[in-house]
Amino acid sequence: MASMIYLLFFFSMIVEAQSVEFIFDGFNGNEKNLTINSASIIKSSGLLRLTNKTRYAVGQAFYSKPIQMLDTSSNSSPNASSFSTTFVFQIVSPKGRGGYGLAFTLAPSNQLPGAAAEHYLGLFNPSNDGKSSNHIFAVEFDTVNGFNDNADSEGNHVGININSMHSESSMAAAYSETDHPDRFRDFMLESGNPIQAWIEYDGVTKLVNVTIGPMGKGRPPRPLISYGVDLSTVVKDNMYAGFSSSTGEKLSSHYILGWSFSTEGAAPLLNYSLLPIAPIFEKTSSPFRPSVIAIIASLCGVFTVLFALLLLRAVYMKWPRFEDLEDWELDCPHRFRYQDLHTATKGFKNSEIIGVGGFGAVYRGRLPTNGSEVAVKKITPNSSQGLRGFTAEIESLGRLRHKNLVNLQGWCKRNNDLLLVYDFIPNGCLADLLFSRRNNFVLSWEQRFNIVKGIAAGLLYLHEEWEQVVIHRDVKSSNVLIDAEMNGRLGDFGLARLYDHGTTSHTTNIVGTIGYLAPELTRTGQASTSSDVYAFGILLLEVACGRKPVETSDFILTDFVIESHQMGRILGAADPKLNSAFVVKEMEVVLGLGLLCSHPNPKTRPTMREVIRYLNWEDKLPVIDDLGSCDSPCRSKRFMGAVSTEMITSSIDIGR
Numbered sequence: 001m002a003s004m005i006y007l008l009f010f011f012s013m014i015v016e017a018q019s020v021e022f023i024f025d026g027f028n029g030n031e032k033n034l035t036i037n038s039a040s041i042i043k044s045s046g047l048l049r050l051t052n053k054t055r056y057a058v059g060q061a062f063y064s065k066p067i068q069m070l071d072t073s074s075n076s077s078p079n080a081s082s083f084s085t086t087f088v089f090q091i092v093s094p095k096g097r098g099g100y101g102l103a104f105t106l107a108p109s110n111q112l113p114g115a116a117a118e119h120y121l122g123l124f125n126p127s128n129d130g131k132s133s134n135h136i137f138a139v140e141f142d143t144v145n146g147f148n149d150n151a152d153s154e155g156n157h158v159g160i161n162i163n164s165m166h167s168e169s170s171m172a173a174a175y176s177e178t179d180h181p182d183r184f185r186d187f188m189l190e191s192g193n194p195i196q197a198w199i200e201y202d203g204v205t206k207l208v209n210v211t212i213g214p215m216g217k218g219r220p221p222r223p224l225i226s227y228g229v230d231l232s233t234v235v236k237d238n239m240y241a242g243f244s245s246s247t248g249e250k251l252s253s254h255y256i257l258g259w260s261f262s263t264e265g266a267a268p269l270l271n272y273s274l275l276p277i278a279p280i281f282e283k284t285s286s287p288f289r290p291s292v293i294a295i296i297a298s299l300c301g302v303f304t305v306l307f308a309l310l311l312l313r314a315v316y317m318k319w320p321r322f323e324d325l326e327d328w329e330l331d332c333p334h335r336f337r338y339q340d341l342h343t344a345t346k347g348f349k350n351s352e353i354i355g356v357g358g359f360g361a362v363y364r365g366r367l368p369t370n371g372s373e374v375a376v377k378k379i380t381p382n383s384s385q386g387l388r389g390f391t392a393e394i395e396s397l398g399r400l401r402h403k404n405l406v407n408l409q410g411w412c413k414r415n416n417d418l419l420l421v422y423d424f425i426p427n428g429c430l431a432d433l434l435f436s437r438r439n440n441f442v443l444s445w446e447q448r449f450n451i452v453k454g455i456a457a458g459l460l461y462l463h464e465e466w467e468q469v470v471i472h473r474d475v476k477s478s479n480v481l482i483d484a485e486m487n488g489r490l491g492d493f494g495l496a497r498l499y500d501h502g503t504t505s506h507t508t509n510i511v512g513t514i515g516y517l518a519p520e521l522t523r524t525g526q527a528s529t530s531s532d533v534y535a536f537g538i539l540l541l542e543v544a545c546g547r548k549p550v551e552t553s554d555f556i557l558t559d560f561v562i563e564s565h566q567m568g569r570i571l572g573a574a575d576p577k578l579n580s581a582f583v584v585k586e587m588e589v590v591l592g593l594g595l596l597c598s599h600p601n602p603k604t605r606p607t608m609r610e611v612i613r614y615l616n617w618e619d620k621l622p623v624i625d626d627l628g629s630c631d632s633p634c635r636s637k638r639f640m641g642a643v644s645t646e647m648i649t650s651s652i653d654i655g656r
């Protein structure tokens with residue numbers, strides 16, 4: 001405890017003509033060099049806390065002395081001064097997601113009265129947002145998406161803002177890898193881990209660079225953002241450097257651990273060993289506090305030994321036991337150590353669960369080996385018999401690599417559990433983005449079109465481009481994850497087949513999801529690339545219409561689109577949430593292709609290669625003219641029974 005309380009503080013300042021340089025390796029409660037506003041406080045541990053988890057809080061902290069940004073003495077139109085700054089921050093969010101982020105800022109005053117919370121980050125308010133009279137330069141580290149509906153649509157991003165909350169340049173949070181500078185690794189700003197940021201402005205080349213990365217892992221070789229802007233038109237002669245942060249309905253604690261700044265050359269290096277660190281779990285409620293144990297032990301002297309033994313045993317039981325390796329497992333390159341996955345997911349804690357699917361729960365984790373974020377799926381197959389077959393197959397799926405697939409990094413087997421380790425994909429699943437209207441966020445048509453093209457490419461890879469044919473068997477919007485660049489990535493491939501192996505062999509178990517099952521599947525149980533195409537067709541319709549495949553017994557998506565088509569108004573099926581903001585030709589091809597792919601006759605459906613040719617305008621989509629003459633109520637019944645069989649055969653015919 002004592003070590004937490006003593007102050008770690010170091011400060012130095014070099015005063016030259018007009019240059020400013022300072023360093024805070026932790027902060028001091030008596031700090032005269034900082035102006036602290038609103039919710040901000042300096043904690044006794046040396047942390048600067050901009051906000052805690054209070055609703056609609058705003059907190060700011062500025063270096064007290066102004067910084068001369070324009071040298072008015074020299075020429076008539078002076079260049080803004082170069083500067084370099086680096087700081088370490090921590091955003092601690094409650095389970096799920098918090099908000100709203102923090103910003104480094106240069107402002108004409110060390111007070112920003114009237115600045116609003118939530119998306120305004122304590123920098124602006126609705127009446128001054130966007131006005132050049134603000135003279136504010138900011139680099140935002142924003143954890144909530146959806147400001148201005150379309151702008152900044154990505155949560156977890158870094159942006160450069162000038163006089164406005166609209167970012168002139170923004171990028172999803174990522175850092176370039178030391179060994180592969182061109183490769184950027186996504187990561188979460190609000191993971192709770194300390195993150196270092198470097199911001200430089202060159203007054204001559206008029207370029208702002210922003211670089212971020214996990215603290216203590218060295219400076220990433222490339223900046224995340226390198227943006228050309230002339231700050232001499234933005235700043236005033238004297239500016240204040242500092243931070244601002246806010247919360248809203250979503251809450252996070254925002255901390256600054258250390259900060260340095262210089263107008264002459266690079267900002268001084270922070271000494272990480274002097275920086276305080278914020279508690280990630282702000283309430284500790286471990287029932288086995290050492291002090292509690294000590295009291296109990298001294299009270300029951302006689303039982304001390306017994307108690308210690310029991311405790312040891314309890315601890316031992318919680319520790320992962322050594323895994324029993326079988327010969328065939330030894331040289332599998334994608335095998336993970338159980339202990340690493342256990343650590344990564346904090347012992348498969350419920351709070352780390354990010355989803356529960358048909359095959360098991362999915363945990364979020366951070367690998368202790370390289371710090372990368374992963375999603376770990378824990379599967380308990382029905383029968384342990386199949387596990388051997390499982391592993392061989394998974395070993396081969398582990399070699400699939402495509403930018404539109406949620407890549408399987410590896411696996412681990414323990415007792416009867418199979419753990420699959422996937423890339424962590426930050427933006428959740430397509431179904432959520434399409435159907436649940438969080439923050440009134442609407443996926444734009446451009447994003448949707450890009451997502452379906454990506455998924456088509458991923459499926460083509462599975463069907464035709466890899467060494468074996470992989471049938472996905474469960475293509476649906478909730479299996480499409482959206483990555484930081486808003487690309488669609490197909491998850492859970494191959495799993496359905498694996499699951500089959502686990503159950504008794506010869507039964508033809510139909511695997512898939514109602515609403516996406518091709519009619520022939522329900523008759524023969526035989527999945528094929530063509531049944532994947534059927535499900536992809538339904539997915540296309542979902543994306544275009546913004547509706548689920550089966551909503552009520554009266555609403556079947558395919559029927560609805562066919563009806564619109566028959567009435568000659570296929571565009572009437574387009575998602576009303578788009579407000580007609582779509583490219584007509586693209587909407588038509590997605591709807592038409594959706595109908596063609598979900599055609600009841602597998603022979604009529606295109607292959608994924610053909611699908612891609614249609615989407616890329618390399619081939620013309622065949623004209624869909626004859627949909628048969630069945631009256632709509634009867635057609636609805638047919639599609640209702642999409643799992644039942646014969647009825648489908650005589651259904652709609654989409655001629656060429």
Ligand SMILES: *[C@@H]1O[C@H](CO)[C@@H](O)[C@H](O)[C@H]1NC(C)=O
Pocket residue numbers: 011032033064
């Ligand atoms: C800033 O802090 C340093 C070190 O504590 C101190 O020497 C200096 O007087 C402070 N400056 C102001 C303006 O408070």
Ligand SMILES: *[C@@H]1O[C@H](CO)[C@@H](O)[C@H](O)[C@H]1NC(C)=O
Pocket residue numbers: 041052053054
């Ligand atoms: C946040 O800080 C304020 C003032 O420091 C305090 O009154 C409030 O109780 C804190 N809230 C929480 C949730 O910690």
Ligand SMILES: *[C@@H]1O[C@H](CO)[C@@H](O)[C@H](O)[C@H]1NC(C)=O
Pocket residue numbers: 200201202207208209222223226
């Ligand atoms: C900004 O980044 C670019 C590209 O990496 C680099 O060429 C330039 O020197 C950097 N500028 C500063 C001021 O660091």
Ligand SMILES: *[C@@H]1O[C@H](CO)[C@@H](O)[C@H](O)[C@H]1NC(C)=O
Pocket residue numbers: 074079203204205206
């Ligand atoms: C201001 O910047 C320009 C390039 O944009 C450069 O040519 C000029 O020398 C700079 N002036 C000063 C005083 O540094």
Ligand SMILES: *[C@@H]1O[C@H](CO)[C@@H](O)[C@H](O)[C@H]1NC(C)=O
Pocket residue numbers: 271272273274
């Ligand atoms: C960082 O601070 C520690 C503790 O004061 C000190 O021993 C160490 O030399 C410092 N490191 C650097 C690089 O200044």
